Amino acid sequence: MRSIGRYSIHGVLGRGGMGAVFKARIPVIGRIVALKLLRPSELTLGLWGRERVERLFCDEAARLGSLRHHNLVDVFDYDDSGPWPYFVMEFYGESLGSVIGETYRVEAPSRRLPVPRAVGYAAQILAGLARLHHAGIVHRDIKPFNLLVADDDVIKITDLGLSKVRGESFGGPSNLKVGSPYYAAPEQEDDPDSADARADLYAVGVTLFRMLTGRLPEDGDWSVAALVPELGHEFDAVLQRSLGRRPADRFPDAATMAEALAEADARWQRRMDGVCAASSAALCPRCVPEGAELPRRGPAMVGVHAAREVFGLDALWRPAAYWPGRLEDAGDGMVRDKAAGIAWVRQAAPYPTSWEGAAAFVAALNAGQFGGHDDWRLPTIPELLTLLTPEPVGEGYCQPAALTQPVRRVWSADRANYAAAYAADVELGYVAKADFCCPASARAVRSL
Known part of the structure; x- marks a missing residue:
């Protein structure tokens, strides 16, 4: 299936007994949306009947579409001209x-x-x-x-x-x-x-x-x-x-x-x-030993099934060991981590962007020779892991932000396939796969 109605289909977001939700693109403007198609299973049709199933589906679209609220997903299109109806919603990654x-x-x-x-x-x-x-x-x-x-x-x-x-x-x-x-x-x-x-x-x-x-x-x-x-x-x-x-x-x-x-x-x-107030704000315990091998510099293609082992992650995609994370001010809007052998641009990209947009952000830094350097790049997952800390407990909530303009999900240079890359949630401390079109933040790094 390459299109539904006027929308081109670019992947499946989920399936259930009532149908499926697809990642779709609006023609001309190119916006990515979520398209929910009614295609009930035989079991669902046997339990409910087609008339009731279609009415429930229409009611869902109408209820969401009729309400405007900051914390409700927005529905902005509905079509029942095909074999089965569908409606279109905002897409979030x-x-x-x-x-x-x-x-x-x-x-x-x-x-x-x-x-x-x-x-x-x-x-x-x-x-x-x-x-x-x-x-x-x-x-x-x-x-x-x-x-x-x-x-x-x-x-x-x-x-x-x-x-x-x-x-x-x-x-x-x-x-x-x-x-x-x-x-x-x-x-x-x-x-x-x-x-x-x-x-x-x-x-x-x-x-x-x-x-x-x-x-x-x-x-x-x-x-x-x-x-x-x-x-x-x-x-x-x-x-x-x-x-x-x-x-x-x-x-x-x-x-x-x-x-x-x-x-x-x-x-x-x-x-x-x-x-x-009574805390010395000491860092949470880390596990990476002194003299450990420096994080990988070059980007890699790592399949999802191998990612946890390759990146050194636990069952919940968190680091099995943590780096010292001692960032020092290097001046000119940069901080350096001598233990990991890397320097970071202190400021992230001002807005979340696609993976391609993150690469463009880094290219602009190099074109302007930010900090006097033109070898900035997207960090690999091993480099992003140096920013991650264990989940906070007790005095862990007292830690100041290591980088200004704190952001959450950050793109890496490592890809999962030809349509998705890995991102690290530097606040919650885990790694996840994300489609190229999913917005995330961009940070630039260079080797010392």
């Missing part, structure tokens, strides 16, 4: 699921997020849900892979395929579950019609717990301090209430939960201010 490293084995451990990032994401999810709930819509499938992450770190709620409007009945087979295991509220699994806004808040509680601890909560287990003592007990009350087994035990609405979360975060910040 990351989801919260990919950020935390969740896989199809949902119960497996995932990456923890720093508290400010986890709380910020949860607050944005609640803001988007508040808009949906105000319109009478219950999402019923809040989970990390249905939460897209925009270039500016904004959460975008997507996939309203299982949502319902206030007063609407389920109308499906009695044995069909609505929602995703581990994230769906207990009452939603037993009786989808009974799920109201508080079922979505339960899913936010599960998501917040996972972001803070890297684990899913077990029944009656809501204390993050039991898994990560450094987090303290400031968030316990929020999690205990949001994860209540009965809807009546939970927050009444998203705004109330957001207020409680902000208060808990303020208490945590006050405690951390005290920790940092």
